[in-house]
Amino acid sequence: MKTVSTFLSLEAPGPRVRVWLDGAPLHLPRGANLAAALLGAGVNTFRGTACSGAPRAPYCMMGACFDCMIEVEGETRQACLLEVAEGMRLTRPGAPGDA
Amino acid sequence: MHETDLAVIGSGPAGMAAAAEAAGLGLRVALFDDQPRPGGQAYRDVDRVGPMRGAVLGPDFVEGRRLTAALDDPRISHLGGAGVWAIEPGFTICYSQAGEARLLRARRVLLATGALERPMPVPGWTLPGVMTAGAGQILLKQAGLVPRRSVLVGTGPLLYLFAVQMVRAGINPAALIETQTRGDLARALRHMGGLFGGWGYMTEGWRLLRVLQRAGVPRIVGAHEIAIEGEDRAEAVRFRRGGAQHRLPCDTVFLHHGVVPNPQAARSLGLDHRWEPRQQCFVPVCDAWGEAASAEGGVEGVFVAGDGAGIGGARAAELQGRLAALRIAEGLDRIGNEECDGRAKPLRRQLRRELAVRPFLDAAYPPFAEALRPDDTTMVCRCEEVTAGEIRRAAAQGCPGPNRLKGFLRAGMGPCQGRVCGLAVTQILAEATGQSPDETGYFHIRPPIKPLTLGALAALAETGEAAGTDKTAPGQGDAA
Known part of the structure; x- marks a missing residue:
């Protein structure tokens, strides 16, 4: 999985916890906004659209656009409204490859 | 309950x-x-x-x-x-x-x-790496994340504030590509009265622009024909200024033309x-x-x-x-009534002062005209992937407004329920049919207005808390 993020973190992040993304482990700052933490970890695509499979990623970060939808424990959720918790199981609906 | x-x-x-x-x-x-x-x-x-x-x-x-x-x-x-x-x-x-x-x-x-954020449909705006400027600010506020190589596109004081915050964080944006023109500023100066009322905001604006100038952040004013290029994610912004075409490589594009x-x-x-x-x-x-x-x-x-x-x-x-x-x-x-009015008085005075600058800002930083009238191939409804051209064709076939459009194209019926495209759909239809926005109307918004699982809803009914079954509630069980 690519880990080079297009974002830099201003501060040293706090303690990290392990989550699972498409079955692979990923270490994210505990309690951080999930969408932000995934972007910070170099996850650039969150899903493929149901209509055409086109790649999407967070657009509004405020719960309006639903482009950051990701499956958390099998339930479709908006990543920008959640906080990172130990052991979260995340899957990307229809996401192509490891982008 | x-x-x-x-x-x-x-x-x-x-x-x-x-x-x-x-x-x-x-x-x-x-x-x-x-x-x-x-x-x-x-x-x-x-x-x-x-x-x-x-x-x-x-x-x-x-x-x-x-x-x-x-x-x-x-x-x-x-x-x-x-x-x-x-x-x-x-x-x-x-x-x-x-x-x-x-x-x-x-x-x-x-x-x-x-x-x-006002919808800003430009070619390529659905690509990963394209976000609203508000989203960029949220990443900075909530996660301390700063984009390594970004371009800010659109218009308005929020772009200046966000750019200055990036400068303070030590990573300058590659450029500000601004859509307002010098003519807009000239027209805005008619609202001089508001300028004096909103003096604090004006000096703040000038201060931000000075910071950007000193930091060497390029500003391109009066940009048009804006498009974001990239295969699976944003790779560059293409735009025209005057006669010349430009292309700026970047990883992240922040769009904004008002809220x-x-x-x-x-x-x-x-x-x-x-x-x-x-x-x-x-x-x-x-x-x-x-x-x-x-x-x-x-x-x-x-x-x-x-x-x-x-x-x-x-x-x-x-x-x-x-x-x-x-x-x-x-x-x-x-x-009492008197106490209410008495307490409200100083608040109203402050509110008038706060709002004084708005007419100037609205005139100086108008919405980007091309994003209000996207070309036919540009996606408007991101959820259902409906283009401006499809909306115009539906209008030509007799679709009078946004709610009928749902039947034609499903626009506004995806997970965001029209939050992102609603205003753009109204404006495109209004222009296509020659009606005013008031005549054209807006999507009917019906509950549930936030995602709700069937399991959660069913559990509510089992505990006898559903609105329709609760004796103290007004007896409308049709919300779900």
Whole structure:
């Protein structure tokens, strides 16, 4: 999985916890906004659209656009409204490859 | 079912100030927010921001702690991570929290649901790596993330503020590509009266521009034919300025050409709306206290404060929240009419000062014309992947407005329920049919206005809490 993020973190992040993304482990700052933490970890695509499979990623970060939808424990959720918790199981609906 | 005096939907500046004011006057308040922590977008997660991030974001951001601190009142319950999916007259607030659907009765409702970014459909705007400027600010506020190689595209003072915050963080944006023209500025100078009223904002604006100039951040003014290029993610911004075409490589593109009221909750309650030509958006029809005009057969006792009632910014929102709280307390006999008017007077004076600069800003930074009239191949509804051309063809085939368009193209029927494309759909249809935006109308917004699992809904029915089965509720079980 690519880990080079297009974002830099201003501060040293706090303690990290392990989550699972498409079955692979990923270490994210505990309690951080999930969408932000995934972007910070170099996850650039969150899903493929149901209509055409086109790649999407967070657009509004405020719960309006639903482009950051990701499956958390099998339930479709908006990543920008959640906080990172130990052991979260995340899957990307229809996401192509490891982008 | 639990009961409270006032339900406030949204814990940004308007909602927080209203909650504190109402609680101070003896009302029990439930303050809902879909984010886990109070602050709204203006003061997103302000309580968890350390000194370094605070210095990058500036004093106007850290100032929000005054409002979050005031929520520490036994009469206020802050319901974080709570998505309000229906508001039924009477009122029953239906919400989801921690995976469970719950109900709360409230005597009054204040909508403080803030603003959304104005939709900016330009070619390539759905690519990963393209975000709103508001989203970029949230990443900085909430996560301390700064984009390595970014371009800011659009218009408005928010772009300057965000660019300066990046400069302070030590990573300059590659450029600001601005869509307003020198002519817009000249026209805006007609609003000189407002300029003097809003002097603080003007000097702040000049200060921001000086910082950008000293940092060597290039500004391109009057850009057009803007498109974002990339295969699976944003790789560059292409634009034209004068005769010449330019291409700027980048990883992240931030779009912004103003914000508009978030209409979902107000529309779902059937509040009357009117087109506001200066701000080019719909606003709910309210009196000077923020009380919504009751349409025929419509609900009463709904208030709207902050950007959701018309764009005025964070400081205006706070004042509007307090004004609404005063009127609500008066209506519930907590204060008398004279005390209400007396307390409102200084707030109204401040509010006039806060709003004085708006006519100038609206004229100086108008929406990007090409994004209001996207070319035929540009995607407008991101969820259902509907292009501007398809919308125009539907209009040519006789589709008169947004709600009929749903039948033609499913536009506005995806998960975002039209939050992103709604205004663009109205404006494209209005232009295509030659009708005004008021005649064209807007998507009907129906509950649930936030995602709700069937399991959560079923569990609600089993406990006998569903609105239709509860004897104390107004007997409308059709919300779900």
